[in-house]
Amino acid sequence: MSSKKIVIVGSFGVGKTSLIRRFVDDTFSEDYKVTIGVHILKKTVQLQDHDINLIIWDTEGTDEIEEIRTSYLLGTHGFIYVSDVTRPKTYEKIDEHKQYLSKNFGNVPIFTVGNKSDLLPKGSISQKKEELDFLDILVSAKEGNNVQRLFEKIAKILIS
Amino acid sequence: MSTSSSNEFIVPIQFISIDTDGKIKSSDQKILNLEKGAPIKDAHPFFESVISMFESRATHLKLDCVNMLDCTFDVEVITHKDNSGVIILRDRSDFYKRIQKVAQQRNQSLILNELLELKNDVLKEKEAFKTKFIKNFSEELRSPLTLISAFSSLLLKGDLDLEQTKLVEALKEQSDSIRKLLDDIIELSKLKKGDSKLAEEVFSFKDLLSSIYMNYNAKVSLTNNTFEMNVSKDVPEFLQGDERRIAQVIKNLIENALIFNDGKHIKFEVTENHRRAGKTSLRFQVHHKGTVPKGLGDKYDLEDLEKVNPEGLNFSIVRELVELLDGTLKFNEVDTNHTQQIVNLKVAYPLHEVKLPPKKKSTVEQYKFSEKVKVLIADQNTTTQLTALKVLVSTGNFDTEVYTDPRELLEAVEKREFDLILMSSSISQIDSIELISIIKQFANNSNKKIPIIALTVHTSKESMAAYKAAGFKDVIKKPYTDDELLNTIYKRLKIKKFL
Ligand SMILES: Nc1nc2c(ncn2[C@@H]2O[C@H](COP(=O)(O)OP(=O)(O)O)[C@@H](O)[C@H]2O)c(=O)[nH]1
Ligand SMILES: [Mg+2]
Numbered sequence: 104m105s106s107k108k109i110v111i112v113g114s115f116g117v118g119k120t121s122l123i124r125r126f127v128d129d130t131f132s133e134d135y136k137v138t139i140g141v142h143i144l145k146k147t148v149q150l151q152d153h154d155i156n157l158i159i160w161d162t163e164g165t166d167e168i169e170e171i172r173t174s175y176l177l178g179t180h181g182f183i184y185v186s187d188v189t190r191p192k193t194y195e196k197i198d199e200h201k202q203y204l205s206k207n208f209g210n211v212p213i214f215t216v217g218n219k220s221d222l223l224p225k226g227s228i229s230q231k232k233e234e235l236d237f238l239d240i241l242v243s244a245k246e247g248n249n250v251q252r253l254f255e256k257i258a259k260i261l262i263s
Numbered sequence: 264m265s266t267s268s269s270n271e272f273i274v275p276i277q278f279i280s281i282d283t284d285g286k287i288k289s290s291d292q293k294i295l296n297l298e299k300g301a302p303i304k305d306a307h308p309f310f311e312s313v314i315s316m317f318e319s320r321a322t323h324l325k326l327d328c329v330n331m332l333d334c335t336f337d338v339e340v341i342t343h344k345d346n347s348g349v350i351i352l353r354d355r356s357d358f359y360k361r362i363q364k365v366a367q368q369r370n371q372s373l374i375l376n377e378l379l380e381l382k383n384d385v386l387k388e389k390e391a392f393k394t395k396f397i398k399n400f401s402e403e404l405r406s407p408l409t410l411i412s413a414f415s416s417l418l419l420k421g422d423l424d425l426e427q428t429k430l431v432e433a434l435k436e437q438s439d440s441i442r443k444l445l446d447d448i449i450e451l452s453k454l455k456k457g458d459s460k461l462a463e464e465v466f467s468f469k470d471l472l473s474s475i476y477m478n479y480n481a482k483v484s485l486t487n488n489t490f491e492m493n494v495s496k497d498v499p500e501f502l503q504g505d506e507r508r509i510a511q512v513i514k515n516l517i518e519n520a521l522i523f524n525d526g527k528h529i530k531f532e533v534t535e536n537h538r539r540a541g542k543t544s545l546r547f548q549v550h551h552k553g554t555v556p557k558g559l560g561d562k563y564d565l566e567d568l569e570k571v572n573p574e575g576l577n578f579s580i581v582r583e584l585v586e587l588l589d590g591t592l593k594f595n596e597v598d599t600n601h602t603q604q605i606v607n608l609k610v611a612y613p614l615h616e617v618k619l620p621p622k623k624k625s626t627v628e629q630y631k632f633s634e635k636v637k638v639l640i641a642d643q644n645t646t647t648q649l650t651a652l653k654v655l656v657s658t659g660n661f662d663t664e665v666y667t668d669p670r671e672l673l674e675a676v677e678k679r680e681f682d683l684i685l686m687s688s689s690i691s692q693i694d695s696i697e698l699i700s701i702i703k704q705f706a707n708n709s710n711k712k713i714p715i716i717a718l719t720v721h722t723s724k725e726s727m728a729a730y731k732a733a734g735f736k737d738v739i740k741k742p743y744t745d746d747e748l749l750n751t752i753y754k755r756l757k758i759k760k761f762l
Contacts, residue, residue, distance in 0.1 A: 108315070174329060
């Protein structure tokens, strides 16, 4: 079975750790415990004809992408860039940061994610959702929406 | 597994050597208990990631602060060309626990600040909306006030018995004070919007003070009080700055004293603190008996608009004005029941001698025309229509016709002859600036030459310029008094023709 390394990046407090917890253990906590350094978790994703191990590196949140210890990012097969839909600061520099990652760590897929979608005003044609359409996917670690789909999508792309 | 050391300077270290197949060749077991011969990748996903980086190259990689198996390690990975290697773990759990605590506090407060900032932006937007609403609303109120103001002064000029005179005087006084209130609100909303610019003109400060004195001496004596004004000798006669704003500050201070007056005497003093670099620092002080309710002098946000009572409005305006003029403001309670309002302003003064043109009088000439002036009034608003109509008719000098329908209006300027057109800012949704150009096309030759005057609440510099550019001879600001209306008309008519 193949293993793929995925690094989760994004500003602090956006819900990186929560997203992984939801995916790996299907749990969620309202408490905020700041991550320092890196935590490494593993989960197998079952696709139709393949199983794949995702080894997920949960990094400490920084404002500036350059501040992440580069040794964490070596040998990565894909990035998940998480932002918080309620905090514009966490997605303002997304393009710049994507460029930095592609340039320095190989041309691997980068998924941009807006977390905490549960906090958006309800309704299908919400204006806010349109504003956020530059993101690949909106998820909620709290309610679990789209979390499974996100990782399955990534897994599919990584084996193709 | 973790050996929590009491001595933080001793960092437990573990060396793990890996063979060419990724299996554990040897481990000194100081921290983690690893089974010899087992694949290192099974010990933790971290090692699985790391081992995939063994790519037959000699590298030395440092990975700080790796959390696994209940500890936090600084890790070194050394790989050899034959794909064997060494992994060195340093258990720095205690150190990183402290770092974590600091980061926790820092991040929480950063996030909080971010959210507060966002909230603040929303509040600002709301405030701007309110400001705009208040401004529009106040301007709407001006039209009916025109009627009351102008009718009252008109009535007072006629034959009224004493009782009636008193009633009308009261009416006028009330409407004047509402007018003032409205102007205040509009002023405040402008100040709040922060788009006010300061004038930089030379003006006679002495004249300003004496007109303030005359005004308040009369007003205060009506209430059986006395008004005293002292201006110290060193205060410059001329200043260079925003005369209207400075006057507003002074007037508002005095009004404040009048509102909360408990005694018989209001004292107003102007002194000079010092002069520096072409600027004089002036101190304005108003002293009266009676106390001002706590909090009235506080700065308030439009957010709390509901809490501001009309009495507080003056205070808010003074505060905003003083802020705009870059001065300071203080309310002191003295001797338990006296209030002292102190404002310090730095104002430029002209360094050379100044000669200002003499002021114009604003009373109306009492003309008796031999021929009546034919006036066309184009106005939809019955209130202002009536006002203008009555004021003009009362002089006996005018014949007036009112038009509210643009088509009839155009027909009239084509077929009939007039001497003057008064036009409000819009008629049947057609903007007066647009309308005037159509009028000019339709008008017969004699009507092409007559003055057209705009009646409007839009009196910003930009609007005035637009009116003039469109061909209006003059603009009369609503609400106007009968004097203002007549003066403008007389100024713009070729009067000799009618005498
Ligand atoms: N409402 C809501 N809160 C979330 C969501 N995901 C995370 N949070 C909260 O956001 C805070 C930060 O989450 P965390 O996962 O530690 O963020 P990280 O710093 O990016 O790892 C925590 O208080 C979480 O409970 C979500 O989807 N919805
Ligand atoms: Mg985290």
